[in-house]
Amino acid sequence: MTDDDDTRPHMPLGLAQRGYTGVIQHLSAKGTGSALPDIELESRLIELGFVEGARVEILHEGIVGRDPIAVRVDNITIAVRRREAMAIIVA
Amino acid sequence: MEAPLLHLALVGTPNSGKTSLFNALTGSRQKVANYPGVTVERKEGFFVTPLGRQVSVVDLPGTYSLRGRSPDEEITRDFVLGKASGERMPDLVLCVADSTNLRLTIRLLLELKRTGRPLILVLNMFDIASRRGITVDVERLARELGVPVVTSIAVRKGGTTELLKLTDEISAKLDPEPQENTWRALSVAELRATQREADRIIADCVSLPSRPDTWTARIDAVVLHPVGGLLVLALILFVMFQAVFAWAQPLMELLNSGFDALGELVHDTLPAGLLQSFLQNGVISGVGSVTVFLPQIIIIFLFILLLEDFGYMARAAFLMDRIMGGAGLHGRAFIPLLSSFACAIPGIMATRVIDNKRDRLTTILIAPLMTCSARIPVYTLIISAFIPARDVWGFINLQGLVMFGLYATGIVSALLVSFLIKFFMLRDYAPAPFMLELPDYKMPRPKSIAIGIFTRAKMFLQRAGTTIFSMMVLIWFLASFPQPPAGATEPAIDFSLAAIIGKAIAPLLAPVGFNWQIAVALIPGMAAREVAVAALGTVYAIEGGKEAAEQIGQALATKWSLATALSLLAWYIFAPQCASTLAVIRRETGSWIWMATTFAYMLVLAYAASLLTYNVAVALGAG
Ligand SMILES: Nc1nc2c(ncn2[C@@H]2O[C@H](COP(=O)(O)OP(=O)(O)OP(=O)(O)O)[C@@H](O)[C@H]2O)c(=O)[nH]1
Ligand SMILES: [Mg+2]
Numbered sequence: 001m002t003d004d005d006d007t008r009p010h011m012p013l014g015l016a017q018r019g020y021t022g023v024i025q026h027l028s029a030k031g032t033g034s035a036l037p038d039i040e041l042e043s044r045l046i047e048l049g050f051v052e053g054a055r056v057e058i059l060h061e062g063i064v065g066r067d068p069i070a071v072r073v074d075n076i077t078i079a080v081r082r083r084e085a086m087a088i089i090v091a
Numbered sequence: 092m093e094a095p096l097l098h099l100a101l102v103g104t105p106n107s108g109k110t111s112l113f114n115a116l117t118g119s120r121q122k123v124a125n126y127p128g129v130t131v132e133r134k135e136g137f138f139v140t141p142l143g144r145q146v147s148v149v150d151l152p153g154t155y156s157l158r159g160r161s162p163d164e165e166i167t168r169d170f171v172l173g174k175a176s177g178e179r180m181p182d183l184v185l186c187v188a189d190s191t192n193l194r195l196t197i198r199l200l201l202e203l204k205r206t207g208r209p210l211i212l213v214l215n216m217f218d219i220a221s222r223r224g225i226t227v228d229v230e231r232l233a234r235e236l237g238v239p240v241v242t243s244i245a246v247r248k249g250g251t252t253e254l255l256k257l258t259d260e261i262s263a264k265l266d267p268e269p270q271e272n273t274w275r276a277l278s279v280a281e282l283r284a285t286q287r288e289a290d291r292i293i294a295d296c297v298s299l300p301s302r303p304d305t306w307t308a309r310i311d312a313v314v315l316h317p318v319g320g321l322l323v324l325a326l327i328l329f330v331m332f333q334a335v336f337a338w339a340q341p342l343m344e345l346l347n348s349g350f351d352a353l354g355e356l357v358h359d360t361l362p363a364g365l366l367q368s369f370l371q372n373g374v375i376s377g378v379g380s381v382t383v384f385l386p387q388i389i390i391i392f393l394f395i396l397l398l399e400d401f402g403y404m405a406r407a408a409f410l411m412d413r414i415m416g417g418a419g420l421h422g423r424a425f426i427p428l429l430s431s432f433a434c435a436i437p438g439i440m441a442t443r444v445i446d447n448k449r450d451r452l453t454t455i456l457i458a459p460l461m462t463c464s465a466r467i468p469v470y471t472l473i474i475s476a477f478i479p480a481r482d483v484w485g486f487i488n489l490q491g492l493v494m495f496g497l498y499a500t501g502i503v504s505a506l507l508v509s510f511l512i513k514f515f516m517l518r519d520y521a522p523a524p525f526m527l528e529l530p531d532y533k534m535p536r537p538k539s540i541a542i543g544i545f546t547r548a549k550m551f552l553q554r555a556g557t558t559i560f561s562m563m564v565l566i567w568f569l570a571s572f573p574q575p576p577a578g579a580t581e582p583a584i585d586f587s588l589a590a591i592i593g594k595a596i597a598p599l600l601a602p603v604g605f606n607w608q609i610a611v612a613l614i615p616g617m618a619a620r621e622v623a624v625a626a627l628g629t630v631y632a633i634e635g636g637k638e639a640a641e642q643i644g645q646a647l648a649t650k651w652s653l654a655t656a657l658s659l660l661a662w663y664i665f666a667p668q669c670a671s672t673l674a675v676i677r678r679e680t681g682s683w684i685w686m687a688t689t690f691a692y693m694l695v696l697a698y699a700a701s702l703l704t705y706n707v708a709v710a711l712g713a714g
Contacts, residue, residue, distance in 0.1 A: 034524055035522060035523050035524065036523075036524055039279055041524070043156075043158070043277075043279055043282055044160075044524070044526060046279065046283055046286055047155040047156050047195070047198070047282065048155065048195070048526060048528070049194050049195055049286070051283055051286045051287065051290070052283075053290075059308075059315075060311060060315040060316075060317075061317060062317060062409065062410065062412060062413050063317040063318065063320075063321060063413070063414075064414060064416075064417075065413065066317075067412075067413050068409060068412050068422070068525055070315060070409060070529060074194060075191065075192060075299065076192045076195075076528060077307075077311075077528070077529040078526065078527070078528055078529070079405070079408075079409045079412070079422075079525065079526065079527045079528075079529055080524070080525065080526050081413075081522075081524060081525050083522075084524045084525075084526065
């Protein structure tokens with residue numbers, strides 16, 4: 001983690017634009033509106049490598065509502081919908 | 092004393108090369124492709140180690156954890172935990188990792204350790220890792236994990252030597268006392284802790300140069316562009332369907348004249364009579380009329396295999412996710428539906444990767460509406476007989492365009508049906524999440540493409556030789572017996588069983604413009620769609636008598652109206668003419684009801700579409 005990560009505002013990855021890069025601060029599955037129960041959503045995100053401290057970058061967006069997004073997590077690329085990405089808090 | 096059979100299992104994250112490794116070890120040809128979720132079944136194979144130990148190895152669907160969220164992941168979980176009925180637990184689990192992407196596999200490995208099974212970590216795709224400058228301190232990794240580690244290159248000759256050596260060493264000193272299984276579903280906190288632990292170990296043992304795959308990034312910039320990406324996808328599909336029609340033509344004509352020459356040879360060498368009629372009309376006209384479509388089948392498979400191996404499929408799913416979401420389909424449904432262009436059966440099996448039950452069911456119900464390769468013979472035959480081979484706008488073949496239209500109608504109606512299912516049956520539909528790894532592109536390997544095509548071609552020909560052949564014998568028999576009474580003036584076929592059966596059903600099909608010959612061809616067409624073509628070939632060949640040297644397409648062009656031809660095309664878009672697909676639906680949904688539903692709704696759609704097409708065409712003067 002670099003110094004400016006601490007000073008940047010925290011935001012859900014689901015709101016970030018294409019080209020955004022940041023570091024995962026924590027996961028918060030509550031109130032994202034995902035069809036999955038909170039615990040299940042959080043487990044799946046962790047299983048795909050979305051854990052605190054991981055570097056993320058939004059590489060691509062879909063055409064309908066800029067959704068889903070293709071996210072680079074360390075050195076793999078994962079497609080997720082913005083709704084689920086709301087659980088990933090980044091800065 | 093001979094050592095007992097050693098049981099191995101291949102476990103790992105999706106797309107890490109488990110099936111490639113399985114094929115390399117056992118010499119099998121299971122399906123390998125560059126997207127997550129290719130393997131959805133358990134497959135067992137056998138081999139002998141360099142030291143002579145007999146080994147059984149089981150290939151399993153890829154999974155990120157042992158929680159088993161979808162039907163394919165449950166297979167892996169149950170096998171590893173020994174829950175599968177009548178199954179023994181593996182003696183040794185090979186945890187297969189994609190060396191360029193170790194985080195998720197090492198987490199999985201830490202979870203696997205709790206099962207108490209002896210483990211080996213296989214760092215597969217080591218060639219790619221080396222090329223990218225990734226270095227792994229294998230000894231240290233083994234020490235920190237407490238598990239033997241070995242590198243492998245599943246797709247290269249000799250790439251599994253180290254693994255075999257290690258297997259021999261380990262199997263010699265396996266502890267006969269089973270270790271305790273302390274696995275239970277991990278809590279979120281435990282998951283997080285194991286991922287942290289995995290990341291720490293990787294930081295210690297693996298050096299990653301920050302050199303991502305620039306090729307993948309460059310291609311994705313175009314292929315995943317919100318607008319450009321969709322254009323590329325449309326273009327790929329369009330070229331694919333055009334190619335099926337245009338590229339295959341010369342080869343098909345060659346095959347066609349080959350079968351004609353063969354038929355004439357039989358006609359000229361054998362004395363007129365039943366044997367001559369059986370060989371010429373039953374076997375050569377029937378089986379030949381289907382076999383000529385081999386080039387088209389090969390082309391469609393070539394396209395699909397290339398897309399799969401290149402790594403495009405997951406991208407297409409990404410592009411289509413929200414668009415299909417509008418019709419109530421999940422993004423993960425895209426790959427099964429695209430595979431259904433080849434054949435609905437593997438397509439329906441591939442829906443196992445969809446974890447949400449309703450999403451999966453919807454996908455299964457509409458998969459048969461995708462234009463499978465067995466429809467190609469029917470479409471091609473009718474199109475070439477009735478649609479002029481003109482170019483429109485200078486470069487698009489009109490016949491290819493009609494073909495594309497038929498494919499498009501299938502796709503659009505699948506989306507409509509899915510929309511109706513969502514609207515009427517699943518009102519409280521909440522979109523299940525879409526999470527999919529997009530693998531790096533890989534250059535398709537000619538050998539694997541060749542094997543893929545060879546396998547499909549063989550299957551197609553085997554079907555022509557078995558199902559289609561036996562149906563042809565039946566049709567020939569029905570169309571030839573009973574023989575006409577002496578002195579009869581009508582064509583001989585009018586006295587046959589086929590005519591009697593066909594004429595009995597024909598009134599039902601008269602409103603859609605089908606004559607009795609079509610009616611009788613549709614019955615064996617239930618076994619497999621392309622049989623209808625062969626059956627028409629036989630019926631018209633027998634009906635035409637001795638002077639019927641003309642090809643079946645020409646026969647149709649003189650005997651059917653354009654309206655009838657179009658109506659039959661419409662029928663084939665929808666009709667549930669495939670017994671094996673229905674059987675797979677029954678198996679995968681575990682219920683007769685869904686099978687019956689599929690059959691009924693497709694039949695209703697087929698009849699309605701044909702009725703509409705026929706009447707509109709007649710009204711427009713094509714009757
Ligand atoms: N260069 C290279 N490519 C490999 C290697 N092993 C597998 N591949 C490729 O990686 C892709 C995935 O291989 P599969 O064997 O289908 O992977 P899998 O683990 O069975 O995948 P799932 O069944 O989806 O879980 C294919 O395109 C293979 O050709 C390897 O050692 N080196
Ligand atoms: Mg596999």
